[in-house]
Amino acid sequence: MNTDASRDAPDDRLPAGTRIGRAALRIVDLDETTAFYRDVVGLGVLDRDGDRAVLGVDGTPLLVLERDPDRPDRGRTDAGLFHTAFRVPSRAALGEALVRVRDRWRLDGPSDHLVSEALYLDDPEGNGVEIYRDRPREEWPVADDGTVRMATEPLDVQGVAAAAGGASAGLVDDAPSGTDVGHVHLEVTSLSAFEAVYVDGIGFEVGMTGPNVRFVAAGGYHHHLGANTWRGRTTPAAGRGIAWFEVVVPDAAAVEAVRDRLDAVAADTDVDVGVEVREDGIAITDDDGIEVHVRPEFA
Template identity: 40%
Template structure:
């Protein structure tokens, strides 16, 4: 992800969000929750332009999934103590907090409810909502416990993207890549897809406007994201599907890169 000022961003991502730096150069930093697995890469461009919200395709938010509700309460307390402006939503399948980094990049921090409580409607869509979060209940879960770092078990639970067109997004993410539709929310101009029955690994929307332009190369924001595949056979299947569909593929670091035609970001497929 491109940011304008590394010092400013590292202060935010370490002290407010709770990441730790595991590798750093003059212009980049790799961030982790457990000190081993890279979850976020920051790339500094001092000349980066910070664009108005919902003006281009690309990142709407990336979502940090915590192991349980208590950890969400601890994260909430840390955000409050740092004076961070927050949005929030109880989505039935999860409870979520929303904020932005110093460059306007959207972040969700959330905890899932037990999968046994998730419900689907007659069309197979997960039943989701946006109701107020029980903030007092979260803080009660946290109690007096405070942590400066994200807990082990933290992962990037999903990513949500502004795209040019939902039908084109469906064709790419489901017909070619093979994700399942788990939320066809036409009334919200959004489509949620996932693998393995999750409530969504990728959210897709046209809230920046249908056929919105891509993020310019000199702007802050998402450059690429990574989809981790379970085995070589799946990597081979995805590679063949993309090649058969006419996409240009770059082989790199035991995986492949391809340009997402609807969000403008690159996608890395790795094991």
């Protein structure tokens, strides 16, 4: 599912075809957490051993779970994950997810964001999860400055349930074809450092901003990444939780452009950013110790 615009991007911005790829979590209980993402979110188990599980849809990996019992719990002041957001392709699919959550888990704060409708919950180890569907792009409200406007309003839960057949709908175990990771939302220690890495360096465009929050995206999407300082995190990510996530760009030239921009950020600012060259792209460690893999499509 690709809802990104096809327009060209400026040389210092990511191409419009940019998307989020896989996300990875460090956890303790691999059995329980795998069961949650399989039975509640609806992902299929694509690969599994004693310390690692890969889950996805239609053979496409979306989530990697890495068992790491020796790593400490995430501290109250640690930066890290706010939520991983799984995007489903229709309101009916969101309704099916709602039925699974109501039957098998706990729903927390269903919301209408004007551009999307969303369900929120936590996995068994406290990692935030969003399941959402986008409204058609032509329906997204636009602010005076040209950015996509979002809000948080109560979700029409009955309408979402009705889209899947309402009370008569049976359980649908699997998320449908077209499900992907639409965005990742982080808790950071500094929004200015976040912008230095993800906007000036990686090349996302700033979208809607609010009190202590930034949304950034490529290709006119409402947001591929969110970052907030709502809980006053003050120390880098160190414990369990997010291990890494992917930013997937159209080609190797886009990866090289990211690397050049990050070199400039490292040279011109005091933001601590590490870049490692990998066979399939580059791995970036941001100022909060969060690892981001930038790779070309089909790498």
